Amino acid sequence: MLILKITGVEAIILNTGSKRKVSDALHTYDAGGCVVTKVFTDEGITGYATTGIGRVGATCDIVKVILEKELAPLLIGEDPFFSRKIRQKLWGSADYHGVEGVAQFAIAALDTCVWDIVGKALGKPTGLVVGAHRDRIPAYAMVGWYYETEKEYVDRCVEAVEEGFRALKLKVGKYSLEDDIRRIKQIQNEVGPNIRLMVDANQAFDEVEALTRGKAYEELGMYWYEEPMIPQHKESQARLSAKLSIPLAIGENYYTRYEFYDAVRTGAASIYQPDNRRAGGLTEWLDIAAITEAAGLKLASHGGGPANVNALCAIPNAIYLESGSLKNQDNSMYVTKLKMENGEILLPDTPGMGTEVSETFIAKYRIS
Numbered sequence: 001m002l003i004l005k006i007t008g009v010e011a012i013i014l015n016t017g018s019k020r021k022v023s024d025a026l027h028t029y030d031a032g033g034c035v036v037t038k039v040f041t042d043e044g045i046t047g048y049a050t051t052g053i054g055r056v057g058a059t060c061d062i063v064k065v066i067l068e069k070e071l072a073p074l075l076i077g078e079d080p081f082f083s084r085k086i087r088q089k090l091w092g093s094a095d096y097h098g099v100e101g102v103a104q105f106a107i108a109a110l111d112t113c114v115w116d117i118v119g120k121a122l123g124k125p126t127g128l129v130v131g132a133h134r135d136r137i138p139a140y141a142m143v144g145w146y147y148e149t150e151k152e153y154v155d156r157c158v159e160a161v162e163e164g165f166r167a168l169k170l171k172v173g174k175y176s177l178e179d180d181i182r183r184i185k186q187i188q189n190e191v192g193p194n195i196r197l198m199v200d201a202n203q204a205f206d207e208v209e210a211l212t213r214g215k216a217y218e219e220l221g222m223y224w225y226e227e228p229m230i231p232q233h234k235e236s237q238a239r240l241s242a243k244l245s246i247p248l249a250i251g252e253n254y255y256t257r258y259e260f261y262d263a264v265r266t267g268a269a270s271i272y273q274p275d276n277r278r279a280g281g282l283t284e285w286l287d288i289a290a291i292t293e294a295a296g297l298k299l300a301s302h303g304g305g306p307a308n309v310n311a312l313c314a315i316p317n318a319i320y321l322e323s324g325s326l327k328n329q330d331n332s333m334y335v336t337k338l339k340m341e342n343g344e345i346l347l348p349d350t351p352g353m354g355t356e357v358s359e360t361f362i363a364k365y366r367i368s
């Protein structure tokens with residue numbers, strides 16, 4: 001049986017320019033490098049995926065080379081409806097140098113394109129095609145960065161609540177515990193008790209420090225405590241988890257179902273947060289969802305956008321979409337625009353993954 005045939009792959013590098021400088025405990029972000037992947041078919045249906053890189057340069061170039069030179073020849077001639085066969089084939093080709101790292105960015109992008117094509121071919125959002133659980137997902141705003149000014153931190157959090165978000169995530173761990181407490185209380189005073197707050201330490205602590213700080217976040221009523229330590233220290237994370245009642249959240253830096261499986265078996269956290277680049281696309285997300293659900297655990301996305309909304313709407317144990325502001329979507333790369341009602345982001349009715357990128361946007365920012 002053959003329904004559609006893949007005829008080509010194109011990877012385009014965009015530089016969307018320098019952004020407002022924001023930091024977490026360990027990293028600073030201010031650049032807009034992105035790879036847009038297109039997969040073409042014999043019926044004229046094109047699948048899209050976007051891979052945010054956060055910097056312009058070698059990483060974007062390597063992802064493009066892997067996509068076009070290594071993986072594309074294996075994909076051409078395949079039927080997008082055979083997504084699990086495609087996943088296995090791409091893995092097989094990448095396992096000599098390793099399927100993690102940027103190779104997984106490329107595999108994940110192709111998986112997203114494949115599912116975009118399937119949804120488009122059937123004329124339905126992919127979240128429905130794979131078996132939906134809901135048509136909307138609660139969203140929290142990732143706005144509590146360390147900015148250049150303290151005023152901006154407060155303003156962005158207040159604006160997100162005014163926009164309709166009912167949960168906000170705050171970065172912690174860059175400075176002292178006293179500074180964390182001050183930052184948390186500042187936002188609690190501004191937004192009131194009905195807005196849920198989560199904290200994210202971005203791997204800043206060792207186990208002792210993570211416990212001391214975790215108790216403080218717990219007392220302040222934080223909803224979850226994200227990435228206290230290096231996520232590869234799974235046993236350490238499990239010991240911490242056992243000593244705290246605040247749920248630990250982890251997973252944005254885990255690659256593929258196997259690392260999630262190890263973390264779940266170790267008892268590393270209660271909430272798992274796959275990232276669309278590292279976790280490996282929708283095919284892999286659905287299996288990660290099954291692994292976490294079978295262990296009685298919850299799942300939230302790392303990152304937002306239409307692809308993640310489609311995935312989370314098909315995942316029964318999903319609790320949150322991470323999102324930036326939905327204002328100014330007229331300038332966003334996606335043709336599909338997201339809508340929020342009562343703090344929840346609606347599954348877009350666009351056929352496919354909602355990942356199609358506007359050609360005007362591509363023309364404006366393309367560098368390669």
Ligand SMILES: [Mg+2]
Pocket residue numbers: 200202226227252
């Ligand atoms: Mg995080």
